[in-house]
Amino acid sequence: MEASISLLGSTKPSLSSLIPSSNVLHRRDFPLPALKLKKVLVLPRIVHQKRLIKAQCSDGFKPEEDDGFVLEDVPHLTKFLPDLPSYPNPLKESQAYAIVKRTFVSSEDVVAQNIVVQKGSKRGVHFRRAGPRERVYFRSDEVKACIVTCGGLCPGINTVIREIVCGLNNMYGVNNILGIQGGYRGFYSKNTMTLTPKVVNDIHKRGGTFLQTSRGGHDTVKIVDNIQDRGINQVYIIGGDGTQKGAEKIYQEVERRGLQVAVSGIPKTIDNDIAVIDKSFGFDTAVEEAQRAINAAHVEVESVENGVGIVKLMGRYSGFIAMIATLANRDVDCCLIPESPFFLEGKGGLFEFIEQRLKENRHMVIVIAEGAGQDYVAQSMHASETKDASGNRLLLDVGLWLTQQIKDHFTNVRKMMINMKYIDPTYMIRAIQSNASDNVYCTLLAQSAVHGAMAGYSGFTVGPVNSRHAYIPISRVTEMTNTVKLTDRMWARLLASTNQPSFLTGEGALQNVIDMETQEKIDNMKISSI
Numbered sequence: 001m002e003a004s005i006s007l008l009g010s011t012k013p014s015l016s017s018l019i020p021s022s023n024v025l026h027r028r029d030f031p032l033p034a035l036k037l038k039k040v041l042v043l044p045r046i047v048h049q050k051r052l053i054k055a056q057c058s059d060g061f062k063p064e065e066d067d068g069f070v071l072e073d074v075p076h077l078t079k080f081l082p083d084l085p086s087y088p089n090p091l092k093e094s095q096a097y098a099i100v101k102r103t104f105v106s107s108e109d110v111v112a113q114n115i116v117v118q119k120g121s122k123r124g125v126h127f128r129r130a131g132p133r134e135r136v137y138f139r140s141d142e143v144k145a146c147i148v149t150c151g152g153l154c155p156g157i158n159t160v161i162r163e164i165v166c167g168l169n170n171m172y173g174v175n176n177i178l179g180i181q182g183g184y185r186g187f188y189s190k191n192t193m194t195l196t197p198k199v200v201n202d203i204h205k206r207g208g209t210f211l212q213t214s215r216g217g218h219d220t221v222k223i224v225d226n227i228q229d230r231g232i233n234q235v236y237i238i239g240g241d242g243t244q245k246g247a248e249k250i251y252q253e254v255e256r257r258g259l260q261v262a263v264s265g266i267p268k269t270i271d272n273d274i275a276v277i278d279k280s281f282g283f284d285t286a287v288e289e290a291q292r293a294i295n296a297a298h299v300e301v302e303s304v305e306n307g308v309g310i311v312k313l314m315g316r317y318s319g320f321i322a323m324i325a326t327l328a329n330r331d332v333d334c335c336l337i338p339e340s341p342f343f344l345e346g347k348g349g350l351f352e353f354i355e356q357r358l359k360e361n362r363h364m365v366i367v368i369a370e371g372a373g374q375d376y377v378a379q380s381m382h383a384s385e386t387k388d389a390s391g392n393r394l395l396l397d398v399g400l401w402l403t404q405q406i407k408d409h410f411t412n413v414r415k416m417m418i419n420m421k422y423i424d425p426t427y428m429i430r431a432i433q434s435n436a437s438d439n440v441y442c443t444l445l446a447q448s449a450v451h452g453a454m455a456g457y458s459g460f461t462v463g464p465v466n467s468r469h470a471y472i473p474i475s476r477v478t479e480m481t482n483t484v485k486l487t488d489r490m491w492a493r494l495l496a497s498t499n500q501p502s503f504l505t506g507e508g509a510l511q512n513v514i515d516m517e518t519q520e521k522i523d524n525m526k527i528s529s530i
Helices: 157-172 220-230 241-257 283-302 320-329 351-359 374-381 399-412 426-430 436-454 474-478 489-498 506-527
Strands: 045-048 051-054 068-074 111-112 124-129 143-151 177-180 193-195 234-239 261-265 307-313 334-336 363-369 419-423 460-465 469-471
Touching: 045 283, 051 157, 051 351, 068 489, 111 177, 124 374, 143 157, 143 426, 157 234, 157 307, 220 241, 234 307, 234 436, 241 474, 261 419, 261 436, 261 474, 283 307, 283 320, 283 363, 283 419, 283 426, 307 320, 307 399, 307 426, 320 489, 334 351, 351 363, 351 399, 363 399, 374 399, 399 419, 436 460, 460 474, 469 474, 489 506
Parallel strands: 045 068, 068 124, 143 177, 143 234, 234 261, 261 460, 307 363, 307 419, 334 363
Antiparallel strands: 045 051, 111 124, 124 469, 177 193, 460 469
16 A cells, blocks of 8 residues: 655655554555655554554654544455455446536545544544545455345434345346345344335335334344355345444454445434434424424323423433423423433422423423432332343333322422323324435435445445545444433533523532542543543
8 A cells, every 4th residue: 555645755665664564454545645744754553443553753753743543444355355356336337427627525625523622632533534435345246145124213314225135236237136135133133124215215204213123132153154155245234232232243243254245334313412413304204293292292291281292302322312302392391311310309309390380381291201210210210220122221111100209299298280291202203204305415415324334344434524424434433332421512402491490509519510520521532542
């Protein structure tokens, strides 16, 4: 591999002459970004599968300047198959792309993770920009691809399936595509179906997943055995955190066996709790559909005396749906999310706020995420923690619990008549088809995944980083959960909109939140420097 590096007009040395051979990343057709410094050659630091390769100088002198550029690179098939041939991209002959000024993404194009910087800031972490490359590592007639969906439902899954199939067929001329039915266990239970553009033509108009899904069932060896036996060389895996961890294990086993198999992950979670990427597909649809439930609750409670409406929305560990739906609606009086602890009794508690709002408006609406107050509920119900097949904590119904707590308090303690209305639209929201915005987003995700696999990348996931689609190491999106930051402006906007209490009484409670978020940032920095 030759690195395209500028040294004030000098010749271009090879990367292998600058970095010990044991650390060389085997790439041939995609040089690294060029950096120009005063009189010193500085290679960008490259993070590849959590391995940091620091900048070095060809003349042995210590660099006068290091601008802090880090590329968190994704694996390429040539890493373990160095003699793999490449071919011209069929898009060169595409009528659709003939008018495009720049059809192919440059090998030097990267996407910055942090775009808000200050003068003198380090350049920071970057990811490879997604899109078609000039060279591909699969002949179209030799591709045998498969698609699998795992985990819970989410609006847009069918759109992703459709666009992977249509992208492979229409852009690259691939005709051999399998659908693995029933999640990961479908690989070794031989549940498959042939997918063509005609078969998937209108599935984007339906909710759910055309291929069916399941939780658990991941057996890496059995799955890769099946991939190898069937001659599959491209695997597209649609799923959440646990599913993507499984995808990384599949890639690692594929690499161990030296198979020419590209493994691409498309992150799926309605909760928007995937790290690094701007948002997950289906999130916009979920927020939009949640408005119907909130509006219904508002109509109900304002039509009766002392009406209190509770709407439970999705959000196991992250309260993004509840927060954004509340901000979008403006009829919500209080929003409770997993990240923000709350309490019921005493000064500054939820009961006091409800009574105050009923005196002012004679009704109120509470939106609560399903993961909020779980410790509180478990303690009250003396319940033990259990998990589902994916390893997720099984949640207690905080909506029903809170409804009963409010009713008991105001009926028995405050001697007030209240009218409780409880709405749980969880499965209605999960099961609907994606809206127009998510349909476009799913198309971009699917096409980015196809371009990446055809270009020989593997063990990667796709998603927008600061509105630019990028290829991200799977480990980066599974190492932590994206959560609402209580110290950020968005949560402050919500508090200003609802005028609800923060439930953080005293300096100690607030400091605990700040300390937790600070520690999380420190941990993230440690992870990114491994």
